[in-house]
Structure formats: C-alpha cells, structure tokens
Amino acid sequence: MRDRCTLAKVARQIAAPRSSGSKVTAQEGWQAMLENALLNLRTRVARKSDLPALKALAETSVRVLNSRDYTRKQIESALRYLLGVDQTLIDDGTYYVAEVNGRIIGSGGWSRREATYDRFDDTGVIAGASLLNPHREAARLRAFFVHPDWARHGIGRLMVRISELSARTHGFRKLELTATRTGIPLYLACGFRLVEQRDIVFPDGVAFDTFVMEKRLIANAAMPRSGTRTKSMPRPVAY
Known part of the structure; x- marks a missing residue:
C-alpha cells in the first residue's frame, strides 16, 4: 500500500x-x-527465506480478490486447508516470484509431483508427493497469487507463462491445475480449458467449489531468464 x-x-x-x-x-x-x-519488475526462483512474505501475499490475495466469489467462511477455510504455498515447490526449484523494488507482488509455480494443491495425510506429510512421468502425465500448476494492488496488470499471466515454459523444458507436454472460481478468467486467457467442477468439503464441514483445467503445451518456445528484469509485459488480464 x-x-x-x-x-x-x-x-x-x-x-x-x-x-x-x-x-x-x-x-x-x-x-x-x-x-x-x-519496468523494474524482476522475476526469480523463490527461496525458503521468502516463505513469510509468500504466506502474507497468499492471505492478502485470497481475502481480497476471492471475496467476490466466496464467503468469508469459505475463504478462511480454504486458507487453512487448501490455498497456500507448498514448500516442496521451493525445494524443487519450481516456484517463482515477481518483485518490484524488492517487494514480492506475485508468485506461482508448477510441480512434477501428483498433488494439485496442499493435501496432508494423518501424519502431516503432504499426500501425492510421488513424481509424475512427463511423457504420460500432466505437470501441476500450483499456488498462483497476485497482490490486489497489482491485479489486472499481467502479473498472474506472466507467472503462468514462466511456469509453463519451465515445465516444458523438463519434458512435460501437458499442464493441469485446480482453479478457484476467481482464477478461471486468468487461466482461460492463458489457453487452459475447463475440464470439470470439483467440489471440496473441508474437515470443518465448509464446502468449496474448484475447477479442474488443463492445457497442452507447444514445443520449441523460449524460456525467459529468471532473475532478469522484464522489459515488456503481457497484455493485462483479469485475475
């Protein structure tokens, strides 16, 4: 602010x-x-030291941007059980941040593991952590958040682009994600298609509707260099 x-x-x-x-x-x-x-926007691979800032970004983004599509109760339950940053993505080097003058304003990434969002088993371990086969299975796009001050200025689309190009360089030919109702316009603008609605009931009994989306990747696309300043931005889209 x-x-x-x-x-x-x-x-x-x-x-x-x-x-x-x-x-x-x-x-x-x-x-x-x-x-x-x-013009001062910089993208880079996320670090463990970014976790506090990423947690704050996710909470602010969801509470503000998702408020037009979900109730406050749904949002708080989703933040507790569903929406957040999985440290596994940071450990794998597949989570990215966008920052302006050192301030993180957007984040997002992809996973080579089964989980499409944070799911914990009874031992507290993230479920679905086994590796995917890039020739047969889709990479999972995960945890995209944009600060409300920077929404609708192409930040979300930029993070999706970086993530899908990175997944492609690792041999994946298809992407899959679980979107909130709020995120659908962004992903449609990025070339994803709706597959099905998937309703979730959290442990506290709160129901939350999500949407499975997918996209086939095109070969031979250039990968933007992480850690460099962005000279031009994609056309702004709704987030």
Whole structure:
C-alpha cells in the first residue's frame, strides 16, 4: 500500500498543468507510473527465506480478490486447508516470484509431483508427493497469487507463462491445475480449458467449489531468464 500511495502521489504531480499548457489526467498519470514500475519488475526462483512474505501475499490475495466469489467462511477455510504455498515447490526449484523494488507482488509455480494443491495425510506429510512421468502425465500448476494492488496488470499471466515454459523444458507436454472460481478468467486467457467442477468439503464441514483445467503445451518456445528484469509485459488480464 505504501508503494501504491507513492505512485499515486507522483501520478497527481504528473497530472498537474505543464509549462507548455498541456496536461494529462490523473488516470493517465497513474497508468504511466504503473508502466514505469513494471519496468523494474524482476522475476526469480523463490527461496525458503521468502516463505513469510509468500504466506502474507497468499492471505492478502485470497481475502481480497476471492471475496467476490466466496464467503468469508469459505475463504478462511480454504486458507487453512487448501490455498497456500507448498514448500516442496521451493525445494524443487519450481516456484517463482515477481518483485518490484524488492517487494514480492506475485508468485506461482508448477510441480512434477501428483498433488494439485496442499493435501496432508494423518501424519502431516503432504499426500501425492510421488513424481509424475512427463511423457504420460500432466505437470501441476500450483499456488498462483497476485497482490490486489497489482491485479489486472499481467502479473498472474506472466507467472503462468514462466511456469509453463519451465515445465516444458523438463519434458512435460501437458499442464493441469485446480482453479478457484476467481482464477478461471486468468487461466482461460492463458489457453487452459475447463475440464470439470470439483467440489471440496473441508474437515470443518465448509464446502468449496474448484475447477479442474488443463492445457497442452507447444514445443520449441523460449524460456525467459529468471532473475532478469522484464522489459515488456503481457497484455493485462483479469485475475
């Protein structure tokens, strides 16, 4: 929010009359500042030290962006039992973050393991941790979150793109994910198709609807270098 307030302040300054007599609107000024901030966007592989920031990002993203599609009770149960960042993805080196000036504003990744979301067995171990066969099975896209201040500016689409290209370099020919109702527009824009609705009932009795989606990968696509600054952004999409 602090970053956004700073950007808004500068946007107002940009909107002030210029010596030439021309001026831009506050909306144009805000858009210009967003575009300038996106020039400083950096993507990289997530680290274990990012976990506290990633947890906070997930909670903020879900509580704000998913509130138009789910009740507060559903959201809190989903954060407890379903939605979050699986450290296994970080350990595997397949989870990525987008940051601006050192602040993580988006995250997402993929898994070569069976689980499509965090599921724990009675011993506390994540279920579905066995490795997938890339020639016969689909890689799992997992845990995509964007900070509300940066929603609808292509961040989610960028993280999906990085993840699918990485999965392709590891030999996977197909992707699968479990989406919330809120995330469907993003994944449709990224070329996924709806397969089925899958309703979940959490241990606390709360029901939560999710949607299985999939996408076939196209060979011979270039992989963006992680750790470099992004010079151009994909067209903004709904998240």
